[in-house]
Amino acid sequence: xxxxxxxxxxxxxxxxxxxxxxxxxxxxxxxxxxxxxxxxxxxxxxxxxxxxxxxxxxxxxxxxxxxxxxxxxxxxxxxxxxxxxxxxxxxxxxxxxxxxxxxxxxxxxxxxxxxxxxxxxxxxxxxxxxxxxxxxxxxxxxxxxxxxxxxxxxxxxxxxxxxxxxxxxxxxxxxxxxxxxxxxxxxxxxxxxxxxxxxxxxxxxxxxxxxxxxxxxxxxxxxxxxxxxxxxxxxxxxxxxxxxxxxxxxxxxxxxxxxxxxxxxxxxxxxxxxxxxxxxxxxxxxxxxxxxxxxxxxxxxxxxxxxxxxxxxxxxxxxxxxxxxxxxxxxxxxxxxxxxxxxxxxxxxxxxxxxxxxxxx
Ligand SMILES: NC(=O)c1ccc[n+]([C@@H]2O[C@H](COP(=O)([O-])OP(=O)(O)OC[C@H]3O[C@@H](n4cnc5c(N)ncnc54)[C@H](O)[C@@H]3O)[C@@H](O)[C@H]2O)c1
Ligand SMILES: [Zn+2]
Ligand SMILES: [Zn+2]
Numbered sequence: 001x002x003x004x005x006x007x008x009x010x011x012x013x014x015x016x017x018x019x020x021x022x023x024x025x026x027x028x029x030x031x032x033x034x035x036x037x038x039x040x041x042x043x044x045x046x047x048x049x050x051x052x053x054x055x056x057x058x059x060x061x062x063x064x065x066x067x068x069x070x071x072x073x074x075x076x077x078x079x080x081x082x083x084x085x086x087x088x089x090x091x092x093x094x095x096x097x098x099x100x101x102x103x104x105x106x107x108x109x110x111x112x113x114x115x116x117x118x119x120x121x122x123x124x125x126x127x128x129x130x131x132x133x134x135x136x137x138x139x140x141x142x143x144x145x146x147x148x149x150x151x152x153x154x155x156x157x158x159x160x161x162x163x164x165x166x167x168x169x170x171x172x173x174x175x176x177x178x179x180x181x182x183x184x185x186x187x188x189x190x191x192x193x194x195x196x197x198x199x200x201x202x203x204x205x206x207x208x209x210x211x212x213x214x215x216x217x218x219x220x221x222x223x224x225x226x227x228x229x230x231x232x233x234x235x236x237x238x239x240x241x242x243x244x245x246x247x248x249x250x251x252x253x254x255x256x257x258x259x260x261x262x263x264x265x266x267x268x269x270x271x272x273x274x275x276x277x278x279x280x281x282x283x284x285x286x287x288x289x290x291x292x293x294x295x296x297x298x299x300x301x302x303x304x305x306x307x308x309x310x311x312x313x314x315x316x317x318x319x320x321x322x323x324x325x326x327x328x329x330x331x332x333x334x335x336x337x338x339x340x341x342x343x344x345x346x347x348x349x350x351x352x353x354x355x356x357x358x359x360x361x
Pocket of ligand 3: 043044045064162
């Protein structure tokens, strides 16, 4: 048995996305079918469409989603039908070398559904980040379903499934923000503003938002930035140093992921400070730095995969903070759209008009 639903695919490298029929198999052992209530449009979906992540076209796009568990397969005991869940792309295995060392947020063998979703002609689809939630229903591994408080708005908490969590976690988990730190965030899209919100939650004293788009900087103030730098008119390294008594920030987060922004992060950081790369570079990008500067400036140069989050720990906690009014997830949702609006949402993302367009059912 299977069901046919509407879904949005990237058919070929660089080609516009298409709404089409997607065949969702009944869940097998360990799997679940989730009725998608909301799914945000993330820059990573655009990377997929452009062939920047892999060549396994066609992709079923969409991966920051919330919904209701509709059907579960055998051997699924902890995800009841009817639960409100945020989908994650880190269903930890419990058994790989990272999990066995007590560091499951690095899990190297995360679970996804075993069966493929397909086009009507049987062509298998590659679901973005093992999720594929620009669809009315999607098939995932049961471990990808993280139960959160059903009082939460799906369009808001679904964003914890990727970009906003990546940003929050880049600050809180990977960057380890401490009360009193100075934090600079380069690139204030959904990910960067997540990092700003994370820095605020973590008790940072100064939070410096950097972007080339003034609208993004206005939003950043709303999420807790104490200072903003327009990198289209000012040099971010000089500006961040000036705002930190001439020294640089304790933590600089690159939420763009380009050589020039990473270099800015590297030099805008205080001695022994931390750089966190959370933006995703493309394969052609290269860095050239004096190795002596790497040594002489000390500190930590880290990457943040999914904000080093542990969904079972972080999603319910952050949902509770949201419901208590301590984490403003609603302001990430610039607009609610339908499945037909994704190509236009990519254009708006490019034009800087949105933090997140969210597809709602
Ligand atoms: N590490 C992870 O696990 C993870 C998860 C989700 C997304 N990402 C990545 O994070 C990045 C950001 O995603 P997003 O959804 O926030 O994208 P976005 O397009 O919404 O935001 C990017 C922001 O960077 C700004 N920007 C671009 N060039 C800049 C420059 N030179 N200096 C300063 N600002 C600049 C843009 O104006 C925009 O505001 C993407 O590369 C995405 O793939 C990573
Ligand atoms: Zn593991
Ligand atoms: Zn994403």
